[in-house]
Amino acid sequence: MTEHKAMYMAMELSAKKWHLCFWAGSAKRKITVDAGNLEGTLETIKLAKRKLGLAADCQVYSCYEAGRDGFWIHRFLTNSGINNQVVDSASIEVNRRQRRQKTDRLDADKLVTMLFRYWELKERGVWKIVKVPSKEQEDDRQLHRDIERLKAERKQHNVRIRSLLVKFGIKVKQPHRCDLSELRDWCGEPLPEDIAGVLIMEQQRLKLVINQIKELEEARDQRIAEPRNDSDRKAEKLIRLKAVGPVSGWCLAKEFFGWREFQNRKQVGGLAGLTGTHYSSGDSTRDQGISKAGNPRVRHLMVELAWTWLRLQPQSELSKWYNERYANSTKRMRRVGIVALARKLLIALWKYVEKDEIPEGAVLNRV
Numbered sequence: 001m002t003e004h005k006a007m008y009m010a011m012e013l014s015a016k017k018w019h020l021c022f023w024a025g026s027a028k029r030k031i032t033v034d035a036g037n038l039e040g041t042l043e044t045i046k047l048a049k050r051k052l053g054l055a056a057d058c059q060v061y062s063c064y065e066a067g068r069d070g071f072w073i074h075r076f077l078t079n080s081g082i083n084n085q086v087v088d089s090a091s092i093e094v095n096r097r098q099r100r101q102k103t104d105r106l107d108a109d110k111l112v113t114m115l116f117r118y119w120e121l122k123e124r125g126v127w128k129i130v131k132v133p134s135k136e137q138e139d140d141r142q143l144h145r146d147i148e149r150l151k152a153e154r155k156q157h158n159v160r161i162r163s164l165l166v167k168f169g170i171k172v173k174q175p176h177r178c179d180l181s182e183l184r185d186w187c188g189e190p191l192p193e194d195i196a197g198v199l200i201m202e203q204q205r206l207k208l209v210i211n212q213i214k215e216l217e218e219a220r221d222q223r224i225a226e227p228r229n230d231s232d233r234k235a236e237k238l239i240r241l242k243a244v245g246p247v248s249g250w251c252l253a254k255e256f257f258g259w260r261e262f263q264n265r266k267q268v269g270g271l272a273g274l275t276g277t278h279y280s281s282g283d284s285t286r287d288q289g290i291s292k293a294g295n296p297r298v299r300h301l302m303v304e305l306a307w308t309w310l311r312l313q314p315q316s317e318l319s320k321w322y323n324e325r326y327a328n329s330t331k332r333m334r335r336v337g338i339v340a341l342a343r344k345l346l347i348a349l350w351k352y353v354e355k356d357e358i359p360e361g362a363v364l365n366r367v
């Protein structure tokens with residue numbers, strides 16, 4: 001038996017099965033366990049150590065791809081003394097052939113090979129590691145995401161009610177406030193019984209969603225007024241800037257500035273996916289546009305916030321920079337410029353939150 005030799009384990013997760021691939025030295029072992037079977041997973045790890053001739057107390061390095069299961073498996077492995085990494089699936093190397101073999105077992109085998117390269121060969125660029133939030137940080141992101149989901153549901157109910165009514169020549173501005181019993185079709189007759197029943201149910205769901213949105217927004221505003229943690233205080237600080245409202249300030253604090261630590265401006269732009277991707281091969285050189293990697297919520301929010309910034313902070317240096325370069329350009333170039341402004345604005349907000357540097361020329365809201 002080899003003393004204190006490391007074992008590498010890759011996990012390919014699915015709804016029903018977990019495919020585990022172990023590697024130590026030149027030997028590999030593949031085992032499948034039921035999804036969520038924690039005791040079975042630990043027993044499988046002990047069995048793999050014996051089969052591979054390793055000491056019972058040898059270090060285990062593991063990894064799995066970030067996905068639907070989230071981070072609870074990472075916390076379970078870490079609490080069990082296993083050094084685990086959650087990997088960004090988009091950064092994993094793949095065969096570029098159109099018809100390549102792909103199975104969970106092959107994916108696990110590929111992962112464990114890359115895990116070995118990451119730890120033993122020190123190839124830190126072999127993939128991208130996902131920063132795992134704490135339970136509190138993960139829970140802190142739920143409120144605004146629920147509001148976002150409910151607003152999408154509100155839109156669905158509104159569209160559904162309007163679509164049913166337009167078939168009878170009826171148009172309404174506020175479906176949740178209209179009295180369905182008073183509605184008449186194009187010839188003045190009441191709506192058919194089944195259609196009226198469907199409309200009533202849709203209207204009830206719509207009213208419920210609107211009330212839930214109102215409750216969550218009130219809870220968000222209360223936490224901004226009376227901060228409970230560091231991310232709440234950063235949200236309150238952001239909305240002191242004119243053009244930054246409760247929605248954008250809260251989202252930026254919870255998704256970005258509240259729990260991520262940035263070393264430089266490149267990391268800020270990169271995590272939002274607002275950095276350019278240059279392509280150069282031989283005589284071919286072109287700009288492929290922004291990477292769109294990282295947090296899509298922050299990226300979309302910053303583009304919208306950049307337009308608002310131009311309107312409400314016209315005397316700021318960022319607005320002047322945009323107007324000098326893009327204001328008189330074509331429509332396409334103005335859209336290109338607003339993305340560049342979004343990146344600059346995000347970096348300026350980071351400096352404001354972390355270093356108290358107010359963006360040059362920006363105005364604060366009146367208290």
